[in-house]
Amino acid sequence: MPRLVEPVVAFIAVAALGWVAIDRGYVSVPGLELPAITTGATPDVVTQRFSLCAVGGGTCVIDGDTIRIDGQSVRIADIDTPEVRNYGCAQEKALGDRATARMLELVNQGRFSMRFWDHRDEDRYGRKLRVLERDGQSLGMILVAEGLARPWDGARRDWC
16 A cells, blocks of 8 residues: 655655545555554544543544544534533523534434544644545534534634
8 A cells, every 4th residue: 555645745746656546634656655654543434423522531522623532532623613611602602502412413424534634633732633524525514504613714713
C-alpha cells in the first residue's frame, strides 16, 4: 500500500506519477516511501452505537460539535454549535440541546468516516479534529442546513 503524504508534496508528485488518491485527508502516491503517519486513537471508520455522555470515557455525544469514541474526545471541526454548558442565555442552551440530540441521531444512523481537518490532528485541548462524513456528506453540514450549527470559521461568536 502506498504511503501517505501531505497534499503539497503530493501535488509536486502528481506531475511525475500521473495520479494520486485521497485517503484520510492525505494524498497517497504510489511508490513513494515515507514514514507512516499515525492518526492517534481515533478510527477512520466508526460503527459504534453512541449514547449521550454522562462522565468519563465511552462512546457518546458530548454536545452538537463534540463526540467521544472509546474515551477519545473528537471535535467535529467543520461546525460550531451552541453550548450546553457555560451557555450565555436560555436560547443558546435550548438550541444546543437540539443540536446535541440531532448529532446523536446522525451518528447512530449507521457507519460514518472521519477525515482530518486542515491537516491538524488535535486542538489545544487534546481533542482530535475531524470532519464526520457519511456517503460523502458532512454530518456537521446537515446541522448547519437545519439551523442547529454554523460553519466553523475559526472564531468563537455569541449565540445570544
